[in-house]
Amino acid sequence: MSNNESSFATSLWDFFCSLKLTVVTLILLATTSIIGTVLPQDPGKAEQFRQQSGEAAYKLFQSLDFFDMYHSWWFLLLLALFSLNLICCSIKRFPKVWKTVHEPLLVAADNHFKTLGNVEEQLLKKPVDQVRDRVVAFLGREFAAPVVTEQDGKVYLFAQKAPYARFGVYVTHLSILIIFVGAIVGTLFGYKAYVNIVEGTATTQVHPRGSDKPIDLGFSVRCDEFSVSYYPGGQRPKEFKSLLTVTDNGQVVYDKRPIVVNDPLTHKGITFYQSSYGPAGDAVYTFAVTERASGQTVTVSGREKEHIALPGGASLIPMGYTDSYENFGPAAQVSIDKGDHQHGNPFIVLQNFPTFDQQRGDAWIVALTGAKQKFYTGLQVAKDPGVWVVWLGCALMVVGSMSAFFLSHRRLWVAITPVGDKTGVKIGGSAHRNQPGFEIAFDELKKKLKTDLAS
Amino acid sequence: MTSSMLSNIVTFAYFAAMVLFIAYLATRSRHVVLLARLCAWVGFTLQTVAIGLRWYESYQLLGGDGRAPLSNLYESIVFFAWSILLVYLLVDLKYKQPAIGAFVIPFAFLGMTWAQLGLDSAIDPLVPALQSNWLTYHVITCFLGYAAFAVACGVSIMYLIKAGKEEQAGPNAPVGGIVGLFPSTKILDDINYKAIMIGFPLLSLGIITGAAWANYAWGTYWSWDPKETWSLIVWFVYAAFLHARFTRGWVGKRAAWLSIAGFAATIFCYLGVNLVLSGLHSYGGG
Numbered sequence: 001m002s003n004n005e006s007s008f009a010t011s012l013w014d015f016f017c018s019l020k021l022t023v024v025t026l027i028l029l030a031t032t033s034i035i036g037t038v039l040p041q042d043p044g045k046a047e048q049f050r051q052q053s054g055e056a057a058y059k060l061f062q063s064l065d066f067f068d069m070y071h072s073w074w075f076l077l078l079l080a081l082f083s084l085n086l087i088c089c090s091i092k093r094f095p096k097v098w099k100t101v102h103e104p105l106l107v108a109a110d111n112h113f114k115t116l117g118n119v120e121e122q123l124l125k126k127p128v129d130q131v132r133d134r135v136v137a138f139l140g141r142e143f144a145a146p147v148v149t150e151q152d153g154k155v156y157l158f159a160q161k162a163p164y165a166r167f168g169v170y171v172t173h174l175s176i177l178i179i180f181v182g183a184i185v186g187t188l189f190g191y192k193a194y195v196n197i198v199e200g201t202a203t204t205q206v207h208p209r210g211s212d213k214p215i216d217l218g219f220s221v222r223c224d225e226f227s228v229s230y231y232p233g234g235q236r237p238k239e240f241k242s243l244l245t246v247t248d249n250g251q252v253v254y255d256k257r258p259i260v261v262n263d264p265l266t267h268k269g270i271t272f273y274q275s276s277y278g279p280a281g282d283a284v285y286t287f288a289v290t291e292r293a294s295g296q297t298v299t300v301s302g303r304e305k306e307h308i309a310l311p312g313g314a315s316l317i318p319m320g321y322t323d324s325y326e327n328f329g330p331a332a333q334v335s336i337d338k339g340d341h342q343h344g345n346p347f348i349v350l351q352n353f354p355t356f357d358q359q360r361g362d363a364w365i366v367a368l369t370g371a372k373q374k375f376y377t378g379l380q381v382a383k384d385p386g387v388w389v390v391w392l393g394c395a396l397m398v399v400g401s402m403s404a405f406f407l408s409h410r411r412l413w414v415a416i417t418p419v420g421d422k423t424g425v426k427i428g429g430s431a432h433r434n435q436p437g438f439e440i441a442f443d444e445l446k447k448k449l450k451t452d453l454a455s
Numbered sequence: 456m457t458s459s460m461l462s463n464i465v466t467f468a469y470f471a472a473m474v475l476f477i478a479y480l481a482t483r484s485r486h487v488v489l490l491a492r493l494c495a496w497v498g499f500t501l502q503t504v505a506i507g508l509r510w511y512e513s514y515q516l517l518g519g520d521g522r523a524p525l526s527n528l529y530e531s532i533v534f535f536a537w538s539i540l541l542v543y544l545l546v547d548l549k550y551k552q553p554a555i556g557a558f559v560i561p562f563a564f565l566g567m568t569w570a571q572l573g574l575d576s577a578i579d580p581l582v583p584a585l586q587s588n589w590l591t592y593h594v595i596t597c598f599l600g601y602a603a604f605a606v607a608c609g610v611s612i613m614y615l616i617k618a619g620k621e622e623q624a625g626p627n628a629p630v631g632g633i634v635g636l637f638p639s640t641k642i643l644d645d646i647n648y649k650a651i652m653i654g655f656p657l658l659s660l661g662i663i664t665g666a667a668w669a670n671y672a673w674g675t676y677w678s679w680d681p682k683e684t685w686s687l688i689v690w691f692v693y694a695a696f697l698h699a700r701f702t703r704g705w706v707g708k709r710a711a712w713l714s715i716a717g718f719a720a721t722i723f724c725y726l727g728v729n730l731v732l733s734g735l736h737s738y739g740g741g
Contacts, residue, residue, distance in 0.1 A: 019702040023695045030691035030720070037681040037732055070679045183677070192675060231520070231580050238520075240583050261583035262672045273674045274583075382674030390676060394663045401656045436645075 016088040025082045032078065036069040043067070083180060086173050094170055101163040101409075106149045107156040108413035108428065116413075116428035118439060120446040124423050124453055128155060131416050131423045131453065138452050142445060143412060157414035165407035166432060171400030178393035185386030191215060193381040197223040198280040199374050202247070206381040217270060219248035224256050226277055226377040240274050242377040269383055276378030283373035285318050285332055288354070290365040299369070310364065313339035319346050321371055328352060332368045408433045410441075425453065458509035459576055461501055462533065466567040468498030469536070473564050476556035480633045488553045495547075495560065499540040506537060513578050520580040525594040528729070529574040534594065535725075536566040538602030542650065546606055550646060552638040558609035589668030597661035597686075601721050603654030604693070607647050608718035611711035614643040618708055644707070647714050648700065655693050662686050681732040685724035692717040 015021060039061060040046050046067040050058040065072030105112065113119050124131055132148070132155045139146045139159045146159035193206040193215055202222035205214040224243040231238045239260055246254040246267050259265045264273045282303040289310055290297040300316060302308035307315040315337045325331030330351040336344045347366075350356050354367035409432040417424045427446060431438035475491030478484075506524055514521030524530045543559045570576070581590075620634045637643065665683070670676035677683060696713040699705035705713075 019698055020705075022698045023702055023705060026691045026695035026698065030688045030695070033684050033688050033691070036679060037684045037728070041679060070684075236579065237583060238580065260586075262587040264671070264674070271674055273672065275673070380674045384670075384674070387670060387676065391667070394666070397659060398656065398663065401659060405652045405656060 013088070016084055017092045018085075019089070021081075021085050022089065025078065025085060029078055029082065032069070032075065035066055039066050039069070041068060041070070079180070083177060086176060090170050090173050097166050097170070101166055104147075104158060104160060104163075104411070105413070106147055106158045107151060108158070108415055110415075112413065113415070113426060113428045116430050117435065118430070118442040119426065119428040120449075121424065121426045122450065122453070123419060124425060125421075126423055126453075128153070128416055128418050128423050131155075131425060132157075134453055135414055135416065135425065135449070138449055139412065139414070142448060143410075146412070146414070153418060155414075155416040157416070158411070160409065160411045162407045163409050165403050165409045168400050168402070168404030168407065171396055172404055173400075175393045175396035175400055178396060179390050180393075182386040182389030182391075182393055185389055186384040187386075190382070190384040190386060194275065194378065195221075195381055196278075196376045196378050197221065197242075198376040199223055199226055202245075219246060219253070219267065221246055221272065221379075223377050226375040228277070240277060242274055242379070244272065269385065271382050273380040273382070274377070275380040277375050278378065280374045280376040283321060283371055285321060285368065286370040286372075287316060287318075287332075287334070287349070288367045288369050289316060290367075292363050292365055301370075307337060310336075314364065315339075316364075316366065317343060325350065330368065330371060332371070334366060336362070336364055336366075408438065410438055412445075456508075458505045458512055461505035461508060462567070462571055462576075465498050465502040465505060465536075466564070466571050468494050468501065469540075469560060469564040469567055472498060472556065473560040476553060476560060479553055480557055480636055483636065491553065491556060492547070495540065495544065495556065499537070499544060502533075502537050502540070506533065509578070516578050517580050522581050523591050524578075525591060526581055526585055527575075527579070529570050529576045531594065531598065531725075532566045532570045532574065535598050535601060536563040536570070538598045539563040539566070539605050542599070542602045542606050542653070546646060546650065550638070550642065552642065552646075554636045554638065555606075555610060555613065555646070558613050559606050562605045562609065584672065587668060587672065589664060589671065593661060593664040593668055596657050596664055600654045600657030600661050601725060603650045603657065604689075604714075604718045604721050607650035607654065607714045610643050610646045610650065611714040613637050614640055614647065614711040615708060615715075617643065618711075640707075644710070647711065651693055651696055651714065651717075655690075655697065658686070658690055658693065662690060682724065682728050685720065685728050689717060689720045689724050692720050 040049055046058075046062075049061075049067075061067060065074070069075055126134075135157060136146055136148060139157065144159045144161050146157040149156045149158070191208050193208040195203055195206040197203050200223070202220045204217050204220045206217060207214050222245040224245055226240075226242045228237055229239045229241070230236060241258050241260045243256040243258055244254060244265055245252060245256055246265070248267070253267055254265060257265055259272060259274050261274045264271050266272075284301055284303055286299065286301040287308075288297050288299050291311070296311075298311060300308045300310065302316075302318065304318050304320070307317055309315050317335050317337060318332055319335055320333040321331070323330055325348065328350050331348050332351075333346050333348055335346040338344065347357070347360060349366045349368045351368040351370070354369075355365075357366050410429065411431075412427065412429040414428075415424075415426045417426070427449065429438070429442050429445075472491050472494035475487055475494060479487045479491060509524040509530075510521070513524065525534055539559065539562050543556070543563075546555065546559075547553070617634055617637045617640050621640070638646075662683075665686070666676040669678070669683075692713065696710060696717060699710055699713060
């Protein structure tokens with residue numbers, strides 16, 4: 001390798017290790033992310049944008065992948081750069097930190113004390129051995145048990161607290177990479193799909209987003225019932241609930257298991273979430289129709305605009321329905337075809353007032369007895385084998401950032417030296433963060449040590 | 456006494472505290488500071504009671520459907536104001552720099568005023584999407600984080616004013632007037648950093664609890680919804696701030712600007728996304 005090449009490699013390495021790159025990448029990620037919150041990110045709405053804002057703007061944004069920017073090559077490249085920067089920074093700094101923690105400086109020479117902000121010296125009329133034992137006991141009690149090194153008649157002590165706090169930042173960095181790995185695993189081996197199941201029917205397939213090819217579940221899911229309940233006195237929904245039955249290999253795994261929003265069902269790593277609902281087909285209305293002349297009542301049912309046969313050739317035609325008709329409750333608008341294929345005059349019948357229609361004075365007295373609208377339940381279906389990797393990353397991020405921010409690696413060095421017939425004690429300390437806090441603790445400690453040694 | 460009446464008193468207490476802290480800058484009177492602190496503490500205590508009372512009232516009103524008062528725009532901004540006071544009072548206990556009150560209490564007062572005058576304070580039961588314990592964890596972590604950022608922003612504004620005045624005055628001239636009562640730029644910078652150091656892990660936790668909830672309710676922990684994306688933007692800005700501190704050329708004024716930009720992004724994430732953009736976090740009764 002020539003000099004030029006090696007210097008190029010070095011500067012490239014330095015570039016990827018630089019904190020400036022980190023700051024710039026983070027700011028770039030922050031500013032570019034705004035685009036996707038302003039421009040629509042799904043194809044349907046992008047089309048709407050084309051119609052509203054014109055072809056030119058649409059084409060430009062389209063060419064820059066602005067309508068799917070979080071999956072665009074340039075955004076992924078930014079994320080890759082971010083990851084690379086993270087990895088390089090960590091590789092560069094980690095070995096030194098590892099050494100600091102695992103091979104600490106046990107013998108502090110005078111030079112070392114000069115680098116420490118907190119130092120205290122005193123001279124005692126006690127032999128070295130006695131002072132040593134006192135200080136060792138004192139540190140063990142008040143700080144942490146020290147490592148004792150004796151060299152040339154001098155005694156050196158080293159004690160430390162929370163050395164692993166130095167790894168917090170690397171755990172945080174690693175956690176981000178783990179989250180990325182989890183996201184990639186989920187994208188490669190999982191899917192997001194949806195399925196609509198009509199009440200009383202079952203399905204074995206779901207539809208992935210952005211694809212026409214359905215996915216086979218390998219088991220069947222039936223929707224036994226879907227219901228919406230409301231809070232008293234209002235239109236505010238309280239609960240959307242589906243009863244699902246899961247059958248796998250002829251075996252019923254879940255029988256009419258209720259799922260609601262915020263309480264999904266999982267089988268074989270595939271989870272079903274209550275997401276939407278809607279009417280399936282036309283509602284079926286039930287009526288009790290009484291012939292005034294004979295007093296005989298028949299129960300009939302049918303859909304809207306259907307001619308429902310009544311005894312003697314006439315028929316009943318439901319024309320419309322509402323759950324609430326001017327505070328009278330459920331009501332249907334119907335008309336009667338007397339057998340001449342003509343719609344008679346439409347009239348209203350009320351479910352809560354079955355005798356109301358007698359007043360009309362017609363040959364048929366009609367009462368609404370029920371309306372049954374079938375619903376489909378809309379389920380989100382997700383399979384994400386990477387999600388646990390993501391949670392592991394998140395947990396590490398919390399632990400890592402907490403220890404990076406709130407724990408501090410504190411170290412104390414003591415040198416005990418014979419000075420004539422006296423003994424000199426020098427104590428110094430440092431903390432890898434929160435120096436002001438350490439300063440206070442150190443001052444407290446040295447006062448205590450002084451009293452301890454004086455006694 | 457209802458929680459709503461109590462909240463009006465709280466708003467007034469914050470107003471008084473704000474005025475008194477500003478008056479302190481003009482008068483330099485110890486008595487004024489004492490009174491300002493008293494107002495802040497009384498306001499905070501009453502607000503704690505008011506939030507508890509509203510919680511209790513929700514059970515009186517809705518029976519079994521009662522819930523923690525953290526579910527709509529009104530309740531969230533009230534909790535935001537409470538969180539700002541909490542973080543502020545902790546900073547005040549530790550650093551004892553009364554000038555900061557004049558730059559932080561206004562955020563809480565503005566929030567309370569808007570909540571009391573402009574927002575619907577009805578206690579409604581929870582719609583299905585919000586019926587989850589994750590709601591409580593998510594809201595508490597997010598807003599404690601936001602509050603720490605609010606304090607950092609107030610302190611950064613002070614930093615910029617102080618640093619600007621010092622530059623004008625030259626290196627050796629002492630800066631007098633109102634700015635003379637500000638803590639030194641070194642302390643302001645330190646508080647800025649400490650506040651963000653507390654806010655950042657809380658924001659991370661807020662994003663994580665939100666993701667966990669989204670995964671539990673919808674099967675996707677991340678869907679690039681505008682609210683999610685903006686929370687990530689806020690996260691990026693403060694991550695940049697934290698790394699900028701170790702980089703030459705990015706300390707001091709630039710760091711203060713980053714902190715202010717971070718809080719602006721936070722406010723947009725909290726309010727702008729709902730008022731300007733659309734997404735999953737449409738607040739009920741907003």
